[in-house]
Amino acid sequence: MVSRKITITNLSGLHMGAAGKLCDEAIKYTNTDIRFKYKDNYEANAKSMLSVLGASVQAGQEIEIICDGEEEEKALFALVELIESNFDEF
Numbered sequence: 001m002v003s004r005k006i007t008i009t010n011l012s013g014l015h016m017g018a019a020g021k022l023c024d025e026a027i028k029y030t031n032t033d034i035r036f037k038y039k040d041n042y043e044a045n046a047k048s049m050l051s052v053l054g055a056s057v058q059a060g061q062e063i064e065i066i067c068d069g070e071e072e073e074k075a076l077f078a079l080v081e082l083i084e085s086n087f088d089e090f
Contacts, residue, residue, distance in 0.1 A: 001068040002076050010086040013058040018087040023049050025082050032069030034079070038062075046079070 010018060026034045026046040034046040038055050045051040046065070057063060067076045082088075 001066065002072045003064055003066040004076060004080055005062055005064045006080055006083050007062045008057055008059055008083065010089055011059050012089075013061070014052055014055065016053070018089070019049055019052040021082060021087045022052055022079065023047060025078055026075070028078075029067075029069070029071045029075040032067055032071045032075045034065070034067050034075055036066065037064040 008014060012018065014022065023046065035043050036046055036055075037043050038057055038061065042055070044055040055063075065076060065079050067073070067079075069075075
């Protein structure tokens with residue numbers, strides 16, 4: 001299991017477009033459980049659009065991405081890279 005804390009920096013937070021990109025990336029890793037903790041240690045399934053949108057993560061909030069499985073390091077790297085790119089919105 002690997003994890004990393006990261007701040008959501010895009011202006012709209014995890015809105016529909018960003019959440020979709022996050023889920024699309026997470027779904028690529030079928031043999032890895034991917035979730036993230038937010039706010040008061042609530043957890044969201046990064047492969048579920050409803051779960052990600054339900055988290056209502058806003059700009060400036062920190063999340064902790066947690067990956068567990070065969071491709072955990074590769075998945076974590078890809079998700080961090082996506083978030084750091086502000087979901088390619090600029």
